[in-house]
Amino acid sequence: MDDQTIGLILAISSSLFIGSSFIIKKKGLKKAGARGVxxxxxxxxxxxxxxxxxxxxxxxxxxxxxxAAYAFAPAVLVTPLGALSIIVSxxxxxxxxxxxxxxxxxxxxxxxxxxxxxxxLHAPEERPITSVHEVWELAKQPGFMLYASGVVFFSLxxxxxxxxxxxxxxxLVFVGICSLVGSLSVMSVKTLGxxxxxxxxxxxxxxxxxxxxxxxxxxxxxxxQMNYLNKALDVxxxxxxxxxxxxxxxxxxxxxxxxxxxxxxxxxxxxxLSEVCGFITILAGVFLLHATKDDCSSSSNFPKRTPRxxxxx
Amino acid sequence: MDDQTIGLILAISSSLFIGSSFIIKKKGLKKAGARGVxxxxxxxxxxxxxxxxxxxxxxxxxxxxxxAAYAFAPAVLVTPLGALSIIVSxxxxxxxxxxxxxxxxxxxxxxxxxxxxxxxLHAPEERPITSVHEVWELAKQPGFMLYASGVVFFSLxxxxxxxxxxxxxxxLVFVGICSLVGSLSVMSVKTLGxxxxxxxxxxxxxxxxxxxxxxxxxxxxxxxQMNYLNKALDVxxxxxxxxxxxxxxxxxxxxxxxxxxxxxxxxxxxxxLSEVCGFITILAGVFLLHATKDDCSSSSNFPKRTPRxxxxx
Numbered sequence: 108m109d110d111q112t113i114g115l116i117l118a119i120s121s122s123l124f125i126g127s128s129f130i131i132k133k134k135g136l137k138k139a140g141a142r143g144v145x146x147x148x149x150x151x152x153x154x155x156x157x158x159x160x161x162x163x164x165x166x167x168x169x170x171x172x173x174x175a176a177y178a179f180a181p182a183v184l185v186t187p188l189g190a191l192s193i194i195v196s197x198x199x200x201x202x203x204x205x206x207x208x209x210x211x212x213x214x215x216x217x218x219x220x221x222x223x224x225x226x227x228l229h230a231p232e233e234r235p236i237t238s239v240h241e242v243w244e245l246a247k248q249p250g251f252m253l254y255a256s257g258v259v260f261f262s263l264x265x266x267x268x269x270x271x272x273x274x275x276x277x278x279l280v281f282v283g284i285c286s287l288v289g290s291l292s293v294m295s296v297k298t299l300g301x302x303x304x305x306x307x308x309x310x311x312x313x314x315x316x317x318x319x320x321x322x323x324x325x326x327x328x329x330x331x332q333m334n335y336l337n338k339a340l341d342v343x344x345x346x347x348x349x350x351x352x353x354x355x356x357x358x359x360x361x362x363x364x365x366x367x368x369x370x371x372x373x374x375x376x377x378x379x380l381s382e383v384c385g386f387i388t389i390l391a392g393v394f395l396l397h398a399t400k401d402d403c404s405s406s407s408n409f410p411k412r413t414p415r416x417x418x419x420x
Numbered sequence: 421m422d423d424q425t426i427g428l429i430l431a432i433s434s435s436l437f438i439g440s441s442f443i444i445k446k447k448g449l450k451k452a453g454a455r456g457v458x459x460x461x462x463x464x465x466x467x468x469x470x471x472x473x474x475x476x477x478x479x480x481x482x483x484x485x486x487x488a489a490y491a492f493a494p495a496v497l498v499t500p501l502g503a504l505s506i507i508v509s510x511x512x513x514x515x516x517x518x519x520x521x522x523x524x525x526x527x528x529x530x531x532x533x534x535x536x537x538x539x540x541l542h543a544p545e546e547r548p549i550t551s552v553h554e555v556w557e558l559a560k561q562p563g564f565m566l567y568a569s570g571v572v573f574f575s576l577x578x579x580x581x582x583x584x585x586x587x588x589x590x591x592l593v594f595v596g597i598c599s600l601v602g603s604l605s606v607m608s609v610k611t612l613g614x615x616x617x618x619x620x621x622x623x624x625x626x627x628x629x630x631x632x633x634x635x636x637x638x639x640x641x642x643x644x645q646m647n648y649l650n651k652a653l654d655v656x657x658x659x660x661x662x663x664x665x666x667x668x669x670x671x672x673x674x675x676x677x678x679x680x681x682x683x684x685x686x687x688x689x690x691x692x693l694s695e696v697c698g699f700i701t702i703l704a705g706v707f708l709l710h711a712t713k714d715d716c717s718s719s720s721n722f723p724k725r726t727p728r729x730x731x732x733x
Contacts, residue, residue, distance in 0.1 A: 210711075211524075214704055218531070221697045221704075225538060228690045228697075377541045381694060384534045384541075388701050391531055395708075398523075 110233055114180025117172045118188045124169030126195025128162045130203055135159030178300030182293050182364035183371075183382065184230035186357050190219045190389045193349075197396055211399040218392030225385030229378040231370045238305065242298045242367075243317040251367045258287045258359075266335075274338070278351060281339035285332045286355035290363035292332050295324040297364075350393045357386070423546055427493020430485045431501045437482030439508025441475045443516055448472030491613030495606050495677035496684075496695065497543035499670050503532045503702045506662075510709055524712040531705030538698030542691040544683045551618065555611045555680075556630040564680045571600045571672075579648075587651070591664060594652035598645045599668035603676035605645050608637040610677075663706045670699070 135158035143152035153159040169192075176185045194216040200206040208216070236242060245251065262284045274280045298321050302312040312318050339348050365371050371379055448471035456465035466472045482505070489498045507529040513519040521529070549555060558564065575597045587593045611634050615625040625631050652661050678684050684692055 211708075214707065217700065218704055221700045225694060225697045228694055381538060381541055384538045384701075385697075387534045388531065388697075391527055391534075391704075394527065395524075 110179045111184075111230075114176045114178075114185060114233065115188075115227060117176035117179060118185045119191060121169045121172035121176055122188060122191035123195055124165050124172060126169075126192035127199055128166035128169060129196045130162075130199040131165055132159055132162030133200075133204060135162055174296060174300055177293065177297040178304045179233065181231055181233050181368060181370050182297060182360050184226065186293065186360045186364075187226050187386055187389055188223055189357070190353065190393055191223055193353075193393060193396060194219045209399050211395050215392040215395030215397075215399070218395065219389050220392075222385045222388030222390075222392060225388065226382055229381040229385070231374050231378075234368050234370070236301050238310070239298060239302045239312045239315055239317045239321065242301065243320075245367055245369075246294075251363075254363060254366050255291060258291055258363075262287050262331075275342050278339065278343050278347060281335045281342070282348060282352050282355060285335040285339065286352060286359045288328050288331045288335070289356045290359035292325065292328040293360045294363050294367055295321050295328060299325055347397075350390075350397045353393055354390055361386075423492045424497075424543075427489045427491075427498060427546065428501075428540060430489035430492060431498045432504060434482045434485035434489055435501060435504035436508055437478050437485060439482075439505035440512055441479035441482060442509045443475075443512040444478055445472055445475030446513075446517060448475055487609060487613055490606065490610040491617040492546065494544055494546050494681060494683050495610060495673050497539065499606065499673045499677075500539050500699055500702055501536055502670070503666065503706055504536055506666075506706060506709060507532045522712050524708050528705040528708030528710075528712070531701050531708065533705075535698045535701030535703075535705060538701065539695050542694040542698070544687050544691075547681050547683070549614050551623070552611060552615045552625045552628055552630045552634065555614065556633075558680055558682075559607075564676075567676060567679050568604060571604055571676075575600050575644075588655050591652065591656050591660060592668075594648045594655070595661060595665050595668060598648040598652065599665060599672045601641050601648070602645045602669045603672035604637065605641040606673045607676050607680055608634050608641060612638055660710075663703075663710045666706055667703055674699075 135156045136153050138158055139153035139156040142156075173185070173189075197208060197212060197216060201208045201212075246255070265280055265284050269277075270280050270284075299318070302318050302321065305312045336352070339352070448469045449466050451471055452466035452469040455469075486498070486502075510521060510525060510529060514521045514525075559568070578593055578597050582590075583593050583597075612631070615631050615634065618625045649665070652665070
């Protein structure tokens with residue numbers, strides 16, 4: 108089996124795990140709520156509910172699979188497939204939680220699958236990387252330096268100057284910060300994934316200082332991203348945050364990966380255009396699913412969480 | 421410019437003409453209605469209205485372009501692009517007739533364009549045909565003979581046995597007949613188009629008896645198709661007939677063309693799957709446009725017509 112296929116299988120199973128984890132956790136929350144104070148009202152009885160922990164571990168398992176997927180396949184393939192977890196969770200909610208999907212909801216699911224298929228069919232091959240040092244050299248090229256410093260500068264400007272004034276009224280402020288920083292998270296997480304993969308293959312990458320720098324970038328960017336995502340979810344409705352975050356986060360990641368790993372260098376324009384079409388189809392599906400579903404029917408009584416389908420690696 | 425590109429340009433301009441013809445005709449009907457009895461109430465004053473005639477000629481021009489498109493590009497490319505006329509007419513109605521599109525309507529338009537792009541990017545190349553006799557030989561192969569006799573048998577059974585009992589309650593009866601027969605119309609119209617193209621190129625095909633048989637098939641199948649389409653539109657709502665007819669007609673045509681001209685023989689499975697995805701995306705768009713638009717806002721006061729976007733060649 109080639110790396111691309113392994114990455115694809117990991118990405119799809121990651122979406123299956125993450126999508127179902129929300130339903131398992133919600134079932135756990137309901138069970139816990141039946142026994143004591145519900146989580147929405149500030150109770151913590153779900154912490155003694157095995158079902159909730161089962162959901163939590165399913166989610167962690169899914170995140171690990173997602174992390175591993177980035178080591179095998181390009182981000183251009185893995186990130187958009189995150190949308191599949193949305194439909195897994197919507198279909199499971201329909202069957203198991205009696206949160207009925209409308210005909211538009213089903214259409215949205217269908218579009219997510221169709222768009223994902225188009226992306227999978229035309230995604231670029233993963234560039235063969237043989238060391239963390241190689242990624243570091245790629246990152247030092249002017250294109251990516253410009254992108255990365257642009258992201259840092261723009262995010263800082265948003266966080267320091269714009270957020271205090273407009274953060275609570277303009278959804279794009281918080282979501283923009285976590286999408287931009289998120290693209291750096293994915294790049295560094297992917298590099299770390301490649302480092303681990305190479306190490307497991309017998310080529311120890313953990314001795315190099317670049318791996319250490321990479322860990323620092325992962326920690327800093329993931330914490331920043333989670334922090335602003337929680338702020339966004341705090342102020343705005345999940346049903347609005349989710350699709351906007353999915354769009355911005357996926358776009359930023361595709362741009363970052365395209366610059367850093369030169370994903371599109373050897374692609375024909377017809378393939379790149381097909382990927383764009385596949386991505387737009389997924390967006391339409393995500394929009395339909397969210398626009399035609401009232402927020403309370405999703406697992407919104409679960410405290411602070413990453414919106415479904417756009418989990419961090 | 422190669423034949424495929426000429427066919428594509430003809431197919432797209434055909435959709436532009438047909439799509440705008442509905443708006444021009446409707447403007448004409450409104451003008452005529454302001455002067456006398458409206459068409460919906462049985463008046464015929466629109467026949468003296470130049471604007472209505474302008475719309476009529478735009479439509480005929482579009483149909484001729486559609487006919488010509490079939491001579492240059494495979495039906496697998498030309499037929500699905502008929503959906504573009506739906507969005508042309510929806511967008512023009514939004515701008516010129518003040519029939520506002522909802523956000524779902526815009527999403528539907530967007531999906532039609534995205535799906536069409538995917539189909540255009542992956543459509544098979546037109547098989548080079550050098551004579552009508554060659555098409556005749558292709559049609560005599562067992563696969564197509566089986567398909568054509570199946571269509572005739574099944575349509576006759578539907579028309580003679582099923583239609584009298586279920587025709588007015590089951591929409592699939594009338595629409596099924598005209599979709600099946602419609603696939604034969606397209607095949608014969610395409611053959612006639614190729615014959616005319618070859619004749620204009622100096623290789624006279626009009627002397628061969630096969631061209632004559634072909635004209636007979638065109639006349640018989642187009643009359644049958646129009647007859648049952650009118651029956652369907654008579655009994656059922658245009659907003660329901662249109663998308664179902666588009667789906668069935670396009671599917672039947674793709675199957676017929678795939679068997680007769682062996683469109684998919686030299687295609688990779690990834691390309692065929694991309695085309696299927698593009699087609700599903702268009703279907704979703706057509707469904708969204710129709711499901712979120714009340715019928716009276718379309719040009720439904722216009723007497724008997726082919727539904728928008730699925731005009732006969």
